[in-house]
Amino acid sequence: MTELDLPDTTSELDEDDRLKPEFVRAVCEAVDRGDDEAARELVEPLHPADLADLFELVPGEQRAALAAAIAERLNGDVLAEMNDWVRDAVIEALTATQVADLAAQLDTDDAVAIIEDLDDAEQRAVLRALDPDDRAAIEEALSYPEESAGRLMQRELVAVPEHWTVGDALDYLRADDVLTTDFWEIFVVDPAHKPVGTCQLSWILRTPRSVAIGDVMAREQTLIPVDMDQEEVALRFQKYALISAAVVDGGGRLVGMITVDDVVHIIQAEAGEDALLLSGAGEGDINEPIRDSYKARVRWLITNLITALLPATIIGAFGATIDKMVTLAALMPIVAGLGGNAGTQTMAVTVRALATNQLTQSNTVRAIRREMIIALMNGATVAALIGTGVTLWFGNPQLGAVIGSAMLLNVVIAGFAGVFVPLTLDRFNADPAVASSIFVTMTTDSMGFLVFLGLATVSGLTG
Known part of the structure; x- marks a missing residue:
C-alpha cells in the first residue's frame, strides 16, 4: 500500500477521543487482505489505550488476525488496557511464551490481572515461561483472594x-x-x-x-x-x-x-458492577459471550417470575371485587407502579450509601427515619394528585379517596422496603446490590394490590 492509499492517520480519533468508524474499517480491511505492513502503519500513532480500544471495536473473529498482524505493537501496556473478555480472546491466540514475555514487561499487579483469568493449564504454562523472580512474585499474588489488596498491589517499590x-x-x-x-x-x-x-x-x-x-x-x-x-x-x-x-x-x-x-x-x-447487579444484567459487558450473558440474565428473570406469583395470587383473591368494578383493574397498575418507582429510588440511595460506607450501624436509625419522612411527603403529594384526578375523571369521590389512600400507604411501604431490604441483606453479609430489587419489587407490587383492593372492599366501594 502506498502512502496515498492510507487514510489520514492524524485524525483517527473523533472529538470525543474515540476511534473513528472509517479508521477501524481501514484496519480491518488491511488485516483481511493480509497486508500486515499497512495495518502496522495505521496503528503506529495510537496510544496503548486506543490500541486496546481498537481490539474491542473489531469483530471477534478478526482479533486473532489483528494480533498477529501488529504483533510488534502488542505489548504489555496494550494488554493491560484491554477489556477482560477481549484480552482473554487475544491471549488465546498467543503462545505461553508470548504471554510470559508480555507479562514480564508489566508491573506485578498488571501481570497478575492478565494471568489470573487463564485456565489452570495455560496459567501453569505461562508461569513456567517466566523467569524465577517474576514467577515467584506472581505466584505469591495469586495466592491471595481475588479482588483483594494482595492481587491489586505491585511489588515494585522503593x-x-x-x-x-x-x-x-x-x-x-x-x-x-x-x-x-x-x-x-x-x-x-x-x-x-x-x-x-x-x-x-x-x-x-x-x-x-x-x-x-x-x-x-x-x-x-x-x-x-x-x-x-x-x-x-x-x-x-x-x-x-x-x-x-x-x-x-x-x-x-x-x-x-x-x-x-x-x-x-x-x-x-465497582460502580458499574453495582448498577448492573441491581438490574440483573450480569457483568453487562458487550464483549461477554452470548451464552454467559444469557445464563446470567435468565436466572434473574426466572427469580422474578417466581416472586411475581405473590402479586398474582393477591389479585386472584380479590377477583370478586374486581368483577363488581372493572375500573379497579385499570387503576391497580398505577398504585403498584408508583410504589415500585419510589422503592427503587430509596433502594438505589441505600445501596450506594452502603457501598461508600456512608451508611453504617451508627446512623442506620437516622437514615431509616429520613427515608420514611421523604416517603411520607412523596406519598402525600402523589396521593393528592391521583385522588383528585380519579375523582374528577370518574366522578366518584369515594374511588378517589380509596386510590389516594392506597397510594400514600404503598409509597410509605416502598420507602421502608427500599431501605430495610438492602440493610437486612448487608447485615447477613449478602451483597445488597444483587437481590434487593427482587424483594423490593415483590413488596411494592404485592402491597400495592393488597392495599388498593383491600381498601376498595372494606370501604363498600363495590357493594
Missing part, C-alpha cells in the same frame, strides 16, 4: 532504612538500575521491614543531603492489609486523598504498594 540521610537515598535511587521508575513516594522501614513512614520525592529533592530521612518523613500513613477487599481499598484512597499506600502482611511487614491509577479502575468497575 524502601529505605530510617537511619539513612537524604543524600544516601538520592545516591541509592541514582545508582540502582533495577529500581522501579514509576513512584511518587519512598517508604521508610525499620530493621524488620515494617513501614514507619513515607517521604515524598518533592521533600527529598528540596532537602539538604545531610538531613536524616527520619527527620523528613511523615510518620502518619495509611497501611493497607494484604487481604483487604479492593472496594474497601478504594474507599480508603478516596477518604484520605491518597496517591499511593503501603500494603502490609499479617506481621506488619511491607510487601507492596497500591497506587491511585489502580484505584481509579476499581472505582469505575
